[in-house]
Amino acid sequence: MADKGFILRRGQLALVAAGPGTGKSAFALTQALKSRVPTLYLSADSDAFVQLTRSLSILMGWTLEQSARAVLRDDLGAAQQVLAGLPIRFEFSASPTLDQIELTMAAYEEVYGSYPTLVVVDNITNVQAGLGEDEGSAGLDRLMDYLxxxxRETRACVLGLHHVTSGFNDADKPVPLSGVKNQVSRVPALIGTMFKPVRDEWSEDVLCFSKVKDRNGRADPSGHDYVELRFAGDRMLIEDMAA
Known part of the structure; x- marks a missing residue:
């Protein structure tokens, strides 16, 4: 069995890839909020309303419907104090360029006196790498090198979220390293993939996480060596099955 630990390290680029609706953004946001480390979250794929409601559900245990009502009514109650103490900052540009990312990092360092410990790029395909509209894989390769x-230069852990090839978009089976879209696996030091197995109607939702590349340890490129996490999508809850 491969070592299943998905350890995010400062100074390295990590990538998480999954099909649409699998829960990769919930995974990244949970990591950012519950680790309580200084975080810059580049949220190109989701707007402020979505991220706030998700954050409330993750932190307070509310359903997304309850969180949305609280935001729309501007009645956060006890959650307001919880949110105020979090060391996380969001940037909501829908199509950030490399220059904008560099400026945002410089501004963060200027305001807080140091670079963030964690930087989340959600999703990497939203970033304009500067090679034109048809940049495709070449643009993503350039982006991987940049991130x-x-x-390395800022000592931040950079976590990019990405998609998978069309054969794995249903998100119902393990995703191998070769299933990462555009084959951008050369540069990242760590790559994980996610899927949700099909269970009977009485089973709880499960999120399966595979470590398919790890320069610092063992990994299973086939994706068939995975851990199971309990996942309640209506509350953005992700936790170890033992919990």
């Missing part, structure tokens, strides 16, 4: 260099 890896940024991680």
């Amino acid at each position: 890896s260099t940024m991680a």
Whole structure:
């Protein structure tokens, strides 16, 4: 069995890939909120309303419907104090360029006196790498090089979220390293993939996480060596099955 620990390290680029609606954004946001480390979250894929309601559900245990009502009524109650103490800052540009990312990192360092410990890029395909509209894989390769260099120079852990190839979009089976869209697996030091197995109607939702690349340890490129996490999508709850 491969070592299943998915350890995010400062100074390195990590990537998590999954099909649409699998829960990769919930995974990244949970990591950012519950680790309580200084975080810059580049939320190109989701707006402020979505991220606030998700954050409330993760932190307070509310359903997304309850969180949305609280936000719309501007009645956060006890949650307001919880949110105020979090060391996380969001940037909501829908199509950030490399220059904008660099400026945002510089501004963060200027305001807080140091670079963030964690930087989340959600999703990497939203970033404009500067090669034109048809940049495709070449643009993503350039972006991977850029984010890896940024991680080394700032000592931040950079976590990018990405998609998978069409054969794995149903998110119902393990995703191998070869299933990462555009084959951008050369640069990241750590890559994980996610899927949700099909269970009977009485089973609880399960999120399966596979470590398919790890420069610092063993991994299973086939994706068939995975851990199971309990996942309640209506509350953005992700936790170990033993919990």
